[in-house]
Amino acid sequence: MSTQNPVAYDSKVEGNIIFTQVDAAINWMRSNSLWPMPMGLACCAIELMAASSARFDISRFGAEVMRFSPRQSDVMIVAGTVTYKMAMSVKRIWDQMPEPKWCIAMGACASSGGMYRSYAVLQGIDHLIPVDVYVSGCPPRPEALLDGLMRLQKKIMGEHSLEDQKRELLQTL
Amino acid sequence: MTQSEATLALTTNFGGAILASNDFRSEKTLTVSREALHSICLTARDTLGFDYLVDITSVDHFGDEPRFQICYELYGIEHGVHLRLKISVSEDDAEAPTVSDIWPTADWHEREIFDMMGIRFANHPDLRRILMWDGYPYHPLRKDFPLAGKPSEMPDVAFTNAAPLAGGPFVSLPTDGITQAREPRARSAGDIAPKGQIPLEP
Numbered sequence: 231m232s233t234q235n236p237v238a239y240d241s242k243v244e245g246n247i248i249f250t251q252v253d254a255a256i257n258w259m260r261s262n263s264l265w266p267m268p269m270g271l272a273c274c275a276i277e278l279m280a281a282s283s284a285r286f287d288i289s290r291f292g293a294e295v296m297r298f299s300p301r302q303s304d305v306m307i308v309a310g311t312v313t314y315k316m317a318m319s320v321k322r323i324w325d326q327m328p329e330p331k332w333c334i335a336m337g338a339c340a341s342s343g344g345m346y347r348s349y350a351v352l353q354g355i356d357h358l359i360p361v362d363v364y365v366s367g368c369p370p371r372p373e374a375l376l377d378g379l380m381r382l383q384k385k386i387m388g389e390h391s392l393e394d395q396k397r398e399l400l401q402t403l
Numbered sequence: 404m405t406q407s408e409a410t411l412a413l414t415t416n417f418g419g420a421i422l423a424s425n426d427f428r429s430e431k432t433l434t435v436s437r438e439a440l441h442s443i444c445l446t447a448r449d450t451l452g453f454d455y456l457v458d459i460t461s462v463d464h465f466g467d468e469p470r471f472q473i474c475y476e477l478y479g480i481e482h483g484v485h486l487r488l489k490i491s492v493s494e495d496d497a498e499a500p501t502v503s504d505i506w507p508t509a510d511w512h513e514r515e516i517f518d519m520m521g522i523r524f525a526n527h528p529d530l531r532r533i534l535m536w537d538g539y540p541y542h543p544l545r546k547d548f549p550l551a552g553k554p555s556e557m558p559d560v561a562f563t564n565a566a567p568l569a570g571g572p573f574v575s576l577p578t579d580g581i582t583q584a585r586e587p588r589a590r591s592a593g594d595i596a597p598k599g600q601i602p603l604e605p
């Protein structure tokens with residue numbers, strides 16, 4: 231077993247006991263039950279739907295629970311063209327999501343405005359909300375979205391939420 | 404009812420109000436005066452059987468006077484004849500009579516023209532913006548409105564910024580030249596080759 235692995239489990243010795251760090255356990259739990267907020271705004275949403283249906287099956291990664299309420303979701307998948315008319319609504323829904331929360335910008339439009347260099351389209355959702363993973367494509371295939379999701383999972387596995395909290399607490403004291 | 408019968412009926416009834424008549428590949432266009440438009444449309448629907456308004460569009464001839472043109476595409480489901488009516492609207496008096504009392508579908512078409520081109524429609528039942536939000540200060544389909552847009556701000560409703568065009572707009576040329584020549588690139592109006600001339604260099 232690698233010394234870097236934060237989760238140590240040896241069934242012969244330990245039976246049903248796992249030794250780990252709280253951060254690692256939290257990260258493992260968070261990254262494998264990412265409930266998406268499907269922000270479907272254009273054709274990318276069709277690919278998002280395909281990703282959650284049987285052939286591509288986003289539930290293999292624990293992200294099949296599409297929540298249509300921002301209060302129950304962990305990751306907002308912005309799938310499609312964000313017009314200026316819609317932009318403040320997207321921001322508002324993002325603000326209603328509880329921490330910790332992540333954002334995937336799916337497709338060219340959500341990442342950069344795409345082919346819409348015009349008066350009506352926000353040039354990338356990162357002008358309003360922080361984006362963790364950008365998925366290229368117009369629209370991206372479901373595999374690309376799944377790859378983005380796995381990258382987000384990898385990113386979450388590297389977070390130190392408890393350590394950070396402890397440091398913040400000590401600083402305030 | 405044929406196209407020529409419909410045209411004849413309109414010219415005999417509204418002789419002075421019909422300013423021009425144009426035939427292009429069996430598409431009939433009548434340019435009519437703005438004041439007579441409403442009664443012409445009423446006649447077209449009630450006595451000539453044009454019971455379907457396909458579309459209303461507007462054109463901005465920026466720099467010309469009168470500046471705007473509004474086109475009405477009429478169709479009769481019974482007889483299958485198309486007819487196009489055009490009126491001219493000047494910028495100083497950018498107002499046209501509504502036809503939404505004749506064809507209810509005109510309601511949203513006229514709202515779109517009001518939103519995008521800034522032409523008002525007299526007696527329209529509900530003349531609000533339809534695509535942009537209430538309070539957006541510009542009419543973005545006018546020729547003097549930049550493609551990139553203009554910054555605007557309405558707190559808690561919406562904002563806009565000018566889009567980075569990076570030397571654009573990106574235009575592809577109508578050509579049967581090589582792929583590189585056809586590729587969309589940042590071009591200005593003078594770059595477009597005269598008809599028949601194939602640009603060799605992209």
